Amino acid sequence: MSESSSDTLGAPSRAKGFLPGDDGLWFFICAEITLFGLLFGAFLSARAEAPDVFRGAQSLMVPLFAFLNTTYLLTSSWLVALSVQIAREGRLPAARRCIDWARVLGLLFVATKAFEYWHEIDLGANPGTNPFFMFYFVTTGIHLGHVIGGLGLLTFVKTRLKDGIEQKDRLMWVESGATFWHMVDLLWLIILALFYLLP
Amino acid sequence: MQRAQTRTTVVWLVLLVATAISFFTSHDHNIAADFAYVSICTLSYLKCRLVIMEFMEVRHTPIAYRVFFEIWMLAVIGEIIFFRFVTL
Amino acid sequence: MTKKQLFWIRAFLLSFYPYSLIAGFFWGFLAHNIPPFPASMPAEELAQYFRDNAFRMRLGYGVSLPFWSMLMVWAVGAFCVMRRVEKGDSPWSFIQLMGGSFNTVVMSVAAGFWVTAAMRPETDPKIIQMLYDVGWLEGDLFNGVAMLQNLSLFMVFYRDDRPVRLVPKWALWFGVFLSLSYSLEMLLPFFRSGPFGWGGLINYGVGFCTPFVWMIIMTFYLQKAAVTLYNESQAEAAQAARG
Numbered sequence: 001m002s003e004s005s006s007d008t009l010g011a012p013s014r015a016k017g018f019l020p021g022d023d024g025l026w027f028f029i030c031a032e033i034t035l036f037g038l039l040f041g042a043f044l045s046a047r048a049e050a051p052d053v054f055r056g057a058q059s060l061m062v063p064l065f066a067f068l069n070t071t072y073l074l075t076s077s078w079l080v081a082l083s084v085q086i087a088r089e090g091r092l093p094a095a096r097r098c099i100d101w102a103r104v105l106g107l108l109f110v111a112t113k114a115f116e117y118w119h120e121i122d123l124g125a126n127p128g129t130n131p132f133f134m135f136y137f138v139t140t141g142i143h144l145g146h147v148i149g150g151l152g153l154l155t156f157v158k159t160r161l162k163d164g165i166e167q168k169d170r171l172m173w174v175e176s177g178a179t180f181w182h183m184v185d186l187l188w189l190i191i192l193a194l195f196y197l198l199p
Numbered sequence: 200m201q202r203a204q205t206r207t208t209v210v211w212l213v214l215l216v217a218t219a220i221s222f223f224t225s226h227d228h229n230i231a232a233d234f235a236y237v238s239i240c241t242l243s244y245l246k247c248r249l250v251i252m253e254f255m256e257v258r259h260t261p262i263a264y265r266v267f268f269e270i271w272m273l274a275v276i277g278e279i280i281f282f283r284f285v286t287l
Numbered sequence: 288m289t290k291k292q293l294f295w296i297r298a299f300l301l302s303f304y305p306y307s308l309i310a311g312f313f314w315g316f317l318a319h320n321i322p323p324f325p326a327s328m329p330a331e332e333l334a335q336y337f338r339d340n341a342f343r344m345r346l347g348y349g350v351s352l353p354f355w356s357m358l359m360v361w362a363v364g365a366f367c368v369m370r371r372v373e374k375g376d377s378p379w380s381f382i383q384l385m386g387g388s389f390n391t392v393v394m395s396v397a398a399g400f401w402v403t404a405a406m407r408p409e410t411d412p413k414i415i416q417m418l419y420d421v422g423w424l425e426g427d428l429f430n431g432v433a434m435l436q437n438l439s440l441f442m443v444f445y446r447d448d449r450p451v452r453l454v455p456k457w458a459l460w461f462g463v464f465l466s467l468s469y470s471l472e473m474l475l476p477f478f479r480s481g482p483f484g485w486g487g488l489i490n491y492g493v494g495f496c497t498p499f500v501w502m503i504i505m506t507f508y509l510q511k512a513a514v515t516l517y518n519e520s521q522a523e524a525a526q527a528a529r530g
Contacts, residue, residue, distance in 0.1 A: 023456060025456075026264060034271070042481070070218050078214075081254045142471070185250055196225070
C-alpha cells in the first residue's frame with residue numbers, strides 16, 4: 001500500500017503505486033465485490049439448472065428501466081471522478097457541484113428502481129415467485145442498499161470539501177467516497193448483464 | 200489536469216455507447232443468441248474494466264490490487280460464459 | 288498495566304485459538320454443523336439422523352456448549368486493550384464488551400436447543416425439526432450484538448495514529464464488511480435452502496464461518512497491541528520516575 005495518497009496538488013504519484021482514499025477501504029471494496037461475485041455465481045448456477053424458468057421470468061423485465069438506471073449510474077460515476085480531479089486542483093465549489101449532480105442522479109436511480117419494483121410486484125412477481133425473482137430482488141435489493149449508503153457517503157463527502165479542512169483530509173474523503181461509488185457502478189454493470197441483457 | 204478530465208469524459212462517453220450497443224444487441228432478435236451472449240459478455244468486460252482502471256484509478260494502484268481486480272473480472276465473466284456453454 | 292494483567296489479557300485473547308479447535312471438532316464435525324442441515328430437510332430425515340447418530344450429536348453439542356463462553360472471555364481481553372486506547376469513559380469499548388458477551392448468550396442458547404433435540408431424538412420429528420430451526424434462527428438472527436462488536440472495534444482502533452498501527456486498517460474494514468454481511472441473515476426466514484439459507488454459501492460461508500477467520504486475525508493484532516500498550520506504560524512510568 002502507498003504511504004501517501006497524492007503529491008501536493010493531488011496528482012497521483014505513479015512511482016510508488018497510488019491508492020486513492022483510505023487504504024483500508026480497498027480491502028472492504030475487494031471483500032464486497034467478492035461477495036457479489038459469489039452471488040453472481042449462485043445465480044448463474046441456478047439459471048443453468050432451470051433455463052426455461054429464468055428465460056420466462058426475464059421476459060417480464062423492462063429494458064427501459066435498466067437503461068435509465070445504467071445511464072444514471074455511469075453519469076454519476078463520471079461526475080464523481082471529475083469531482084476528485086477538480087478537488088485535487090483545489091477548486092472546491094466546482095467539486096461540490098459535481099457531487100451534488102452525482103447525488104441527484106443517484107436519487108433518480110433509487111426512484112426508478114422503486115418504481116420498477118412496484119411494476120414487477122404489480123405483475124405478480126416477488127422473491128418467492130421463482131429462483132430468478134428470488135435472486136433478482138435480493139441482489140438488486142442489496143445493491144440498492146449500497147446505492148443509498150453511497151448517497152449518504154457522498155453527502156458527507158460534500159461537507160468535507162470546504163475551506164478550513166486540510167487538503168490531505170479533503171482528498172482522503174472525496175477519493176474514498178468516489179471509490180465506493182464506482183464500486184456500486186461496477187456491480188450494477190454486471191447486474192445489468194445478468195438480469196436484463198444476457199439472452 | 201485538464202487532460203485528466205478530458206480523458207475521464209471520453210471514458211464516460213465510451214461507456215454510454217457500449218451500453219447502448221449492449222441493449223441493441225440484447226433485444227435485436229435477428230442476432231443469434233450465442234453471438235449476442237458473447238458480445239454482451241465482451242462489452243460488459245470492457246465496460247467494467249474501464250470503470251476499474253479509469254474511474255477507480257486502479258491503473259495507478261499497487262500491482263496487487265491490479266491483479267486482484269483483473270482476476271475478479273476474469274472470474275466473473277468466466278463464470279458467465281462457463282454456465283452458458285458448459286452443460287452442468 | 289502490570290505484567291500479570293498483560294499475561295491475562297493475552298491469555299483471554301489467545302484462548303480463541305484452542306477454543307476454535309474444540310468448537311470446530313465437537314460442534315462443527317461431531318454435531319454435523321460444517322455445514323448444517325438445511326431448513327428444507329424433511330423432519331423425518333432430520334430426526335432419523337439424530338436417532339442414528341445420537342451419541343456423537345450429544346457429545347458434539349454437549350461438550351461444545353460451555354465453550355461458547357470463550358466468546359465472552361475474548362471480549363473481555365479485547366475490552367482491556369480497547370479502553371486503554373479509547374481512554375476516558377470508553378463507551379465504544381463497553382459496546383464491544385457487551386456485544387461479545389451477548390454473543391456468548393446467543394450461541395449458548397442456540398446450542399441449548401440443539402442439545403435438547405440430541406437428548407431425545409425419539410420424540411416427534413416435527414419437534415426435533417423445530418428445535419433445530421429455533422437454534423439456527425436464534426443463533427443467526429441475534430446478530431445485532433455481533434454487528435455492534437465489530438463496529439466498536441473499528442471506531443476505537445481506526446483513530447489510532449501510531450506510526451505502526453495497533454490494528455491495521457484492512458482488518459478493521461474486514462470487520463465492517465462482516466458486520467454488514469450479517470444483515471443478509473434477515474433473509475433466513477424466507478429461504479429454506481440455497482445461498483441465503485442458514486447453511487448456504489452466503490449466510491453460512493460468509494455470515495457464519497468467515498467471522499471466525501476475522502477473529503483469528505484480530506486475536507493476533509489485539510494481543511500484540513496489548514504488548515505495545517504494556518511497553519508504552521512501562522516507558523511512561525520510567526519517564527515519570529526520572530522526572
